Amino acid sequence: MKQPTQEFRVPVDDLEHFIKKALIRSATDEASAEAVTRALVTASRMGTDSHGLRLLPHYLKALQGGRISGHPEMRFSRRLPATGFLDADNGFGHLAAYTAMSHAGDMAEEVGLGAVAVGHSSHFGAAGCYAMAAAERGLIGMAFCNSDPFVLLHEGKAPFHGTNPIAFAAPVAGDSPYLLDMATSSVPWNRVQQYGAIGRELPDQVAADARGEVTRQPDEVAALLPLGGSDFGFKGAGLGGMVEVLSSTLAGMLNGFRLLPMGGPDMSTPRGIGHFVLAMNPAAFTEASTFQACLSDYLADLRSRPAMADSEVMAPGDREWRCRAQRDAEGIPLDSANQAAYAAMASELGLEPLKPMA
């Protein structure tokens, strides 16, 4: 699914420059442009294409419509030594979440833990980016976000939760972190569209029609099933609910069911998305060296377990680090839709178009 229909790969640096310039030309401040660029390029390098470069045109539309402010005055209040609230002033969720995790990390270094509820925010891309930001400074990080309704409740026949992601990253000495970044549905919404575009049946137990019945036909899909499908979807729905409680209620925001849809048509009213980030300092529980030794032993045990034929056992994140190394060397692929979208942005904003690597 992730192969471009035509080979068109661009160097990471070129993509980075293009995204940042496009945002600056669309009247965002330096900090916002920097944060959005960092998150989109991180996702694209790791192969999380649903949350990478393809989101830029959407964000420019949201800026233009006024839904997202390119010059937010975000305000952080540290309410207690380990906690705080960040009012994101309807700016980019990426800037809000990086800022929140930066405060959470500072608190975790000082008192062992730090958590920040973020309100009045917007779509933040891939949750894993913010958990990784904690791991990059030696902390365990978690990030959560709510979103508008796509996913059924268990036994429900109409959507309620968003795909409400859970991200968890733990720092590994001398290596990339342990990184779990997952939606609480089995598949993301755009997977349905991708399958529809190529006329392929969906896997079983991932989506339902307008009556709430499981369907494998992309054109019949009205909702996603929570992780666990018809039989065990109470687990996925419960996890989605946990994400909702952390993201919206602690920030005093509307729950996902009441959010304006990401896709519009209203692109001028701020959506009031909530995030929640948590940082934990391993050395606040045991010696840092003990933690690192235990984590390394665990990962060595995991990676040496026998795999099914023609397959391999990986830790969460392993596939992504491999993709990142490959894309850093060979460039980041743009499929034909993204090639067209990036060409159109270049022409509208007067930027030099992206060129494929030789």
Place this chain on the structure above:
Amino acid sequence: MKQPTQEFRVPVDDLEHFIKKALIRSATDEASAEAVTRALVTASRMGTDSHGLRLLPHYLKALQGGRISGHPEMRFSRRLPATGFLDADNGFGHLAAYTAMSHAGDMAEEVGLGAVAVGHSSHFGAAGCYAMAAAERGLIGMAFCNSDPFVLLHEGKAPFHGTNPIAFAAPVAGDSPYLLDMATSSVPWNRVQQYGAIGRELPDQVAADARGEVTRQPDEVAALLPLGGSDFGFKGAGLGGMVEVLSSTLAGMLNGFRLLPMGGPDMSTPRGIGHFVLAMNPAAFTEASTFQACLSDYLADLRSRPAMADSEVMAPGDREWRCRAQRDAEGIPLDSANQAAYAAMASELGLEPLKPMA
């Protein structure tokens, strides 16, 4: 599955007295007996029969063998204002986890968050008990625990993680909490045994044979599949791994793959189980009244969503509160195996046998 084969129900108080006396007669101290009783009776009242009264004979065996100490000297060190480590001295996991959550709650009231890593512990029953203990004092609680290998990795063909549970509870004003308590496999191990005993096929995508291939025949089962099954088990396995990292590495314990099996035969060597508990003070993020209003709105939205025919949409915990009300009124059922086990304990320990309600 949960119906007793013969109607034998006992009043909650009688069960409570029996369990506590059985533990005291088996040389446990008051605090340990109190904690184990509280956890087992809580689980049995709520209908979590896999983690309720049926575990008592196992615990007595572990006490007798010396694996679990009935007189532990648990030591808590608060390493930073929001964090600490509890050395459980190979005592009961129930006492360790209630003690850890009590410290975590104190820290959360003081600095906003509190987390405790627990080492040198043992099986703690249902994770939900400890998350609930936080919710009972107005805090959000989470509890995690590792266990010995039963569950495949994604693409793996041999067990690696335990059923590593995630519990999350949020306090609801004037009502029972929002309570999610889930294994990161689709089903618990004893579900396979229950299906086997009545000659029933398992649901699809929950268990595998010795080659790692999905099977629905209980007698072929060698491992459980992670939540998400063959296609999306990387999510369940990733969550199980998150639980493992929190439970064992932060406590400096062996990861679950290296733990001695719960079932023996070695009942004398302490297992070195790890737990992790986290408490969060909602008022440390927003006004307590705002949090409560948002959470109530969310639950009202959730419970009013349309359900499939002959079904209803519930919040996590709703089924359990209903069962608890019923069992508090009508007694807690013992199936024939538990009737026999409880009669045997009564006779061995010189206790008055449990009598069914009239």
